[in-house]
Amino acid sequence: MYREREKNDRFMTTEDNMSLDTLGIVGVPVSKGQRRDGTEKGPQVLRDGGLIEKLTRFGWNVTDYGDVNYDYVDDDLPYDHVRNPRHIASGSLNTADQVERCLRAEGRCIALGGDHSMAIGTVMGHARVHPDMAVLWIDAHADINTPLTSESGNIHGMPLSFLAHELDNYISYLPGWEEVKPCISVDQVAWIGLRDVDPLERAIVEKFNMNSFSMQEVDQLGIRRVLDMALEAVDPTGTKPIHVSFDVDSMDPLYTPSTGTPVSGGLSLRELCYIAEIVAQTGRLAVIDIAEVNPTLGDKNDVDLTVKTTIDVISHFYGQRRQGNAPEGAEIPLSITKRVPLKPRPVGTSRKVLQN
Numbered sequence: 472m473y474r475e476r477e478k479n480d481r482f483m484t485t486e487d488n489m490s491l492d493t494l495g496i497v498g499v500p501v502s503k504g505q506r507r508d509g510t511e512k513g514p515q516v517l518r519d520g521g522l523i524e525k526l527t528r529f530g531w532n533v534t535d536y537g538d539v540n541y542d543y544v545d546d547d548l549p550y551d552h553v554r555n556p557r558h559i560a561s562g563s564l565n566t567a568d569q570v571e572r573c574l575r576a577e578g579r580c581i582a583l584g585g586d587h588s589m590a591i592g593t594v595m596g597h598a599r600v601h602p603d604m605a606v607l608w609i610d611a612h613a614d615i616n617t618p619l620t621s622e623s624g625n626i627h628g629m630p631l632s633f634l635a636h637e638l639d640n641y642i643s644y645l646p647g648w649e650e651v652k653p654c655i656s657v658d659q660v661a662w663i664g665l666r667d668v669d670p671l672e673r674a675i676v677e678k679f680n681m682n683s684f685s686m687q688e689v690d691q692l693g694i695r696r697v698l699d700m701a702l703e704a705v706d707p708t709g710t711k712p713i714h715v716s717f718d719v720d721s722m723d724p725l726y727t728p729s730t731g732t733p734v735s736g737g738l739s740l741r742e743l744c745y746i747a748e749i750v751a752q753t754g755r756l757a758v759i760d761i762a763e764v765n766p767t768l769g770d771k772n773d774v775d776l777t778v779k780t781t782i783d784v785i786s787h788f789y790g791q792r793r794q795g796n797a798p799e800g801a802e803i804p805l806s807i808t809k810r811v812p813l814k815p816r817p818v819g820t821s822r823k824v825l826q827n
C-alpha cells in the first residue's frame with residue numbers, strides 16, 4: 472500500500488473527514504457548455520483508462536458515485552445568445568447536490584468532466600461544505616465572461632462570473648437559473664496558466680484586482696514562485712480546503728491535444744506535476760475538477776495521450792511523487808546467501824582488440 476501524504480503542522484488538515492483515506496468520484500458528463508459533442512464521454516474514458524485502479528494503488532479507498540444527471544430539456548432555446556441555459560442550470564444543481572453528498576461522506580471528491588461549465592455545480596456543492604475554500608483555476612482561459620460580455624454564448628467560458636458574489640450585479644436574467652446563486656468571493660480564486668483571455672474578461676480581472684498568473688508570470692518567475700504566490704493569495708494561513716479546477720487545455724496541446732479550445736504555449740507536464748505534488752503535500756485538496764477532455768477530437772494517439780497525461784496529473788495530486796514512493800513499512804529483502812567474489816580475469820583477455 473502506498474500512502475504518502477505528509478502531515479506536519481503547516482500542512483495539517485482542518486477537517487476531520489479529510490484525514491480519512493476515502494475519496495469519491497463523481498462523473499459530470501456535460502458538453503452543452505460549448506458547441507462540440509464529446510466532453511460528455513470524458514468521465515468514461517478516464518475510468519476506462521484505469522484512474523480508479525491507479526488511485527487505489529496509492530492507498531485510497533475509492534467510491535465511484537457514478538454520473539450526474541444532465542436532463543435533456545425540450546425547447547431549450549438560446550436566451551439572448553447564451554446556449555442551453557436551462558439544461559446547464561438544472562445539471563449544475565444536480566452536480567452541486569452530488570458533490571456535496573460525496574464530500575460529506577468521503578472528505579474528498581474528484582469530479583470528472585465534462586466541459587468547464589461543470590465547475591458551476593462543483594464549486595456550489597463544495598461551498599455548501601467549505602464556504603471558505605481556496606480555488607486554484609488552472610486554465611488557458613479565465614472563464615469569467617458574463618452572459619453580456621461573452622462573444623461565443625458558450626457557458627463553459629462563464630462559470631466564474633456566476634460563482635462570484637462581486638459579479639452578481641453584472642449577471643443578466645437566464646431562464647432556469649433562479650437557484651444558481653453566487654457562493655464565493657473573487658478573492659478566493661487564483662488562476663494559473665492563462666494565455667487566451669478575452670478583452671472584457673481582462674477588464675473584470677483588473678476591476679476586481681483578481682489573482683491572475685498567466686504564462687507570462689510562469690515564464691518570468693517560474694512555476695515554483697507562481698504557485699507560492701497563488702497559494703499565498705488564496706490561502707495565506709495555510710489552513711483552507713482547496714478546490715482545484717483543472718482544465719486540461721491549461722497544458723500545452725503537445726500533452727493534451729484532445730480538447731475543444733487548445734491554445735499553444737501552455738504548461739508542461741513537469742509544471743503540472745510540480746503543482747500537483749505541492750498541492751498534494753498540503754493534505755487539503757478537497758475537490759478537483761477535470762475539465763474539457765474530449766475523446767472525440769484528434770486521432771487515437773491524441774486521445775490516448777490526453778487520457779494518459781490527465782490520469783498521470785491526477786495521480787500526482789493524490790500522492791504519486793516523481794522522487795518515488797516507498798511502500799509503508801517497506802522491508803528490503805535481506806540476502807541469505809553470501810556474495811560470490813568475481814574470479815579475476817586472466818591478463819590480456821579483458822578486451823577484444825579492434826583490427827584496422
Ligand SMILES: NC(=[NH2+])NCCC[C@H](N)C(=O)O
Pocket residue numbers: 586587588612614616621622623624625627628629667669718720732763
Ligand atoms: N473552458 C474553456 N475551455 N473555455 C474557453 C472559453 C473561450 C472564450 N473565452 C469564451 O468565452 O467562449
Ligand SMILES: [Mn+2]
Pocket residue numbers: 610611612718720721732763
Ligand atoms: Mn480552457
Ligand SMILES: [Mn+2]
Pocket residue numbers: 587610612614627718762
Ligand atoms: Mn476552462
